[in-house]
Amino acid sequence: MKLETFNLTKRFGAFTALEGVSLTVRPGTVHALLGENGAGKSTLVKCVVGYHRPDDGAVLVDGRERDVASPTVARALGIGMVYQHFTVVPGMTVAENLLLARGRLPAVIRWRQARAELEAFMLTAPFALPLDATPLQLSAGEKQKLEILKQLFLQPKLLILDEPTSVLTPQEADEVLGALREMAHAGRNSVLMITHKFREVAAYADDVSVLRRGRLVYTGAVAQNSAPQLAAAMVGEGRGAAAAAAAQPRPPRSPGAPGEVRLAVRGLSVAGDRGALAVQALDLDVRAGEIVGVAGVSGNGQRELLEALVGQRARESGSVRVEGEEFRATRAQNRRLQVRCLPEEPLLNACVPHLSVARNLALRRFDRDGPRVRWRALRRRARALIDEYGVRTQGEDAPMRALSGGNVQRAVLARELDGEVRLLLVANPVFGLDFAAVAEIHARIVAARNAGAAVLLISEDLDELLALADRIVVLSEGRIVHEVSAAQAERHALGACMGGRAHAEQREAA
Numbered sequence: 001m002k003l004e005t006f007n008l009t010k011r012f013g014a015f016t017a018l019e020g021v022s023l024t025v026r027p028g029t030v031h032a033l034l035g036e037n038g039a040g041k042s043t044l045v046k047c048v049v050g051y052h053r054p055d056d057g058a059v060l061v062d063g064r065e066r067d068v069a070s071p072t073v074a075r076a077l078g079i080g081m082v083y084q085h086f087t088v089v090p091g092m093t094v095a096e097n098l099l100l101a102r103g104r105l106p107a108v109i110r111w112r113q114a115r116a117e118l119e120a121f122m123l124t125a126p127f128a129l130p131l132d133a134t135p136l137q138l139s140a141g142e143k144q145k146l147e148i149l150k151q152l153f154l155q156p157k158l159l160i161l162d163e164p165t166s167v168l169t170p171q172e173a174d175e176v177l178g179a180l181r182e183m184a185h186a187g188r189n190s191v192l193m194i195t196h197k198f199r200e201v202a203a204y205a206d207d208v209s210v211l212r213r214g215r216l217v218y219t220g221a222v223a224q225n226s227a228p229q230l231a232a233a234m235v236g237e238g239r240g241a242a243a244a245a246a247a248q249p250r251p252p253r254s255p256g257a258p259g260e261v262r263l264a265v266r267g268l269s270v271a272g273d274r275g276a277l278a279v280q281a282l283d284l285d286v287r288a289g290e291i292v293g294v295a296g297v298s299g300n301g302q303r304e305l306l307e308a309l310v311g312q313r314a315r316e317s318g319s320v321r322v323e324g325e326e327f328r329a330t331r332a333q334n335r336r337l338q339v340r341c342l343p344e345e346p347l348l349n350a351c352v353p354h355l356s357v358a359r360n361l362a363l364r365r366f367d368r369d370g371p372r373v374r375w376r377a378l379r380r381r382a383r384a385l386i387d388e389y390g391v392r393t394q395g396e397d398a399p400m401r402a403l404s405g406g407n408v409q410r411a412v413l414a415r416e417l418d419g420e421v422r423l424l425l426v427a428n429p430v431f432g433l434d435f436a437a438v439a440e441i442h443a444r445i446v447a448a449r450n451a452g453a454a455v456l457l458i459s460e461d462l463d464e465l466l467a468l469a470d471r472i473v474v475l476s477e478g479r480i481v482h483e484v485s486a487a488q489a490e491r492h493a494l495g496a497c498m499g500g501r502a503h504a505e506q507r508e509a510a
């Protein structure tokens, strides 16, 4: 399929998110779409699939203008979309989610037949998942794979992916993108992919387009471009040098020796959703002024560990102490001990989407202020935080869900790092952020550490851990299988520990 947008324009109220964008995705190619957080990338592809109605311009499929009035129309045309946010139904199994993707279901599903078909599909798919698992039991990476499988199951002629690799490890990303490129080059489909990673553009895309503040500022062959050139196009003239510097963030290591133990975990066991132990007899200390990195392939207990620490999941046994005090993560304790958290999927786990940015920024303060909230002060504080953290929003009264993905992340970070922080629990803090935001957020985490905070950083991105952590532990199948100081850490050795048997077993189970 050949896709063209002609002069596409989209406004939200008085704000123009997209202005006169004309680009072409050539048949059988992988086309990358780059741009800063809030540049309009998601808005563009949502116009193509009929999720948004453009205010002006047209969408052409194989040279013919099409009125894509809704995602259903897009699907009928053979356009599939993997959204930036998860769309799987949490309570349904992988098999049910796959069938549901078709949209049109018979009144009675012939399960034996459907099952055979799904099993056959899994065999040909570039990666497999257990058909009977529900998304609640899947890690972020696995859920992302399910989103992609859902679309592949429909055999689209054009597959659009909005940041498909932001929750995948580099190895998983290579697996997924390699498979997509192979399919495109075999002529089975065309791919339009939004990403923030230059490496992926260089390795897997044929063409690349860059959006800046709603306008198309570059489109052409990948081969004719370098990462610094693309970065400069993203942020605009004059900021090129800053962009190049930001592309290689290397915050300094801890200035001094770590202080007293702030977080002490002893013999912690946590059950996963499938009943089996997801975290097993885990011992871990995090001291003041140090960043302890937890490495691991998604699905090895990271999610359960964080949930158990912040009180969102029951602990089977063991103890968690913060500053020597038995820690139950109540609101009062969080406030008194100054424990903050940046969870995965912040729009879901750390926000109330329909409330305003100002109110979301105040979520940690409601308790303190009691029933008499001082709205004016709250909004003033929000404006200051929005400014300081560069959150791109139409104002503090905009609902949180109107923010672009990266800006949700910034807003949550602004709230959690406001004031003194003694213990910071972080999971994959830069998923889906553009390179400038990545550098900035890394710098802020390091600054919190330098100011004396104890930081537990759970991340599937080894490069992030190598850059930020003072000490790294590897989590595999719920156990710490390796521990090393970051100065002595070696990519290869860590990778080998991370690999473990987990992958092979997952495939087998599937």
Ligand SMILES: Nc1ncnc2c1ncn2[C@@H]1O[C@H](COP(=O)(O)OP(=O)(O)OP(=O)(O)O)[C@@H](O)[C@H]1O
Pocket (backbone or CB within 6 Å): 012, 017, 035, 036, 037, 038, 039, 040, 041, 042, 043, 044, 084, 392, 393, 394, 402, 403, 404, 405, 406, 407, 432, 434
């Ligand atoms: N439904 C909406 N209502 C109002 N404004 C919106 C809406 N959706 C998006 N916007 C605004 O349009 C702009 C572009 O948003 P978009 O989601 O397309 O950015 P993006 O390039 O995908 O960014 P990111 O990399 O952070 O995902 C942002 O400033 C955003 O706040």
Ligand SMILES: [Mg+2]
Pocket (backbone or CB within 6 Å): 041, 042, 043, 084, 162, 404, 405
């Ligand atoms: Mg987006």
